[in-house]
Amino acid sequence: MLKNKDLLGIKELSAEEINLVLDTAGGFKDVIGRDIKKVPALRGKTAVNLFFEPSTRTRTSFELAAKRLSMDVINFAIPMSSVVKGESLIDTALTVQALGADFIIIRHSSSGVPHLLSTKVKASIINAGDGTDEHPTQALLDAFTIREKKGKIDGLEIAIIGDIAHSRVAKSDIYCLKKLGAKVRLIGPPTLIPEKIQELGVTVFHNMEEGLKDMDVLMMLRIQMERQGKGFFPSTDEYAKNWCLTTGRLSLAKDDAIVMHPGPMNRGIEIVSEIADGPRSVILEQVTNGIAVRMAVMYLLAGVKR
Amino acid sequence: MSKELMNKKDIDRALTRMAHEIIEKNKGTGNLCLVGIQRGGVYLAKRLASNIKQTEKKDIPVGSLDIAFYRDDLNIRKEQPVVRRTEISFEVTNLKIILVDDVLFTGRSIRAAMDAVMDLGRPSAIQLSVLIDRGHRELPIKADYVGKNIPTALTETVEVQLEEEGFEDRVILKKIEDEK
Incomplete structure (x- = not known):
C-alpha cells in the first residue's frame, strides 16, 4: 500500500510502491478495454483539475481516469478564476477543498507547489507537473508501458534523449527506472544536460550515434520551442541534424528496441514521422496506458488513511 | 485456537456432489460457464469444471473475477484490496454463469461480483456455488450449491x-484474536 496521501514525485516512492501502482494499473487496463469502461470504485468522490499551465493531454487523461472510477470531475479554469484577481495559491487550494474535493490534481510552472499545498489541505494532491521538478504519473505510465512491452524493467538498457535540463518528465523517468533496476543513459547536447546529473546513477552521451548503440528502449523528449534562441541550441534545423531520431539512427539500437515519446511531438525535429507512426513506436499506447495508471494512482491514494 | 471442519477427502466429496448438482439443475452443460471469485473461488471453479468434465465429457469455460473495484467497503477498510486480474475470455451475454466462491458470509462480495459480471454483459442467469456457507447474511442472497x-x-x-496456494486441502474455524 502507498504510504502518503499525496503523489508528489517518484523521488518519494519506494520500488515496492511503484510496483504496486503498476500491478494495480494492469487491472484498470482491462476495465478501459471493455464495452463498459467504468467501475464504481470511487463513486461519490470528487477530483479537481487545477492546471496553472496549459495542458490538454494530461488534463484530459486525469479527467477520463477520474470519470472511469465514477468520480465527479471539475476543471478549474484558471484564466476565469479568482487567481487572476490575485487570490493566493493556498487560498485557491483551500477553496477547492471547501468545495468538496477529495483529489486535487495540480500543474504549476513553479517547482515545489504541490509539496507546499499537500501540507495545507486534507485532500490528496497529485502532481501533474511542477516546474522542472517532476511529472510522476508520466514516469509511471512510461514504466507500465515498458514493462508491458518488455516483460520487465530490471536490467534493461534505456536511453533518454533530448532536453534533459528542462524536462520534469526526464527527471521522474530517471528516478523511476533507476529504482526498478534499469540502466539509464542520457543523450543530448551539453547545454541541455545538467552538469552533476551523473550523481543520479546515469551515464551521459553527447553523441547520438554512440549513445543509441544496443539500447532496449529509446525515450524521446519534446524540444520545447520556447527554449529556441536562448542559447541552448543554435536552431531547430541544427538540433534535428544532430539529435533527431531517424531510421538510420534507430538501426543502431537493438532490433527489438521500442520508441517512446511523452507528446506532443515535434515531427521532423526530435523524431521523424516514419518512426513515430511505425511498428516500433509505442507512443499511442503510452496515451492509453496513462488512463489506467492514473486510475490506479487515485484508487490507491483513496485507501491511504489520514 | 482452531478446529478442522473439512479435510481433503471431505472437500473432494463436496465438490463432486456439487458438480453433479450443477449438471442436474441445469440439465447438462449447455450454455454453462464457471466464474471463480479471486482468489479461492478461482481454484474451486477449476476443480468443479474438471469434475463436471469427468461425468459429462465436456469442457465448460472457466473465468476469474476480481471484485475489488465493486466493493462497498472501500471507505472503511484498513487498506485497499489488492487488485487481481479479471480473466473472462468468453462473451457472458446469454450464458448461465455459476459464480464460485470459497466462503459465503455477509453476501456483500457476491453483490459486488454480480455487479461486476453485469458490466461485462447480460448473462441469461447467475447461480451461486460456495464451498462453505457460514451464515450471517446482510443482504438477501442465497447459494444454489453449498459444500x-x-x-x-x-x-x-x-x-x-x-x-493451489501451497497448503494441504482443509477448512478450519478460527477464533479472531482481540486486536491489541
Missing part, C-alpha cells in the same frame, strides 16, 4: 486452505 453449512459466531473466521 457445507457451518454455523459460526461473528468472533470466528473460516479459512479455506487449498493445495
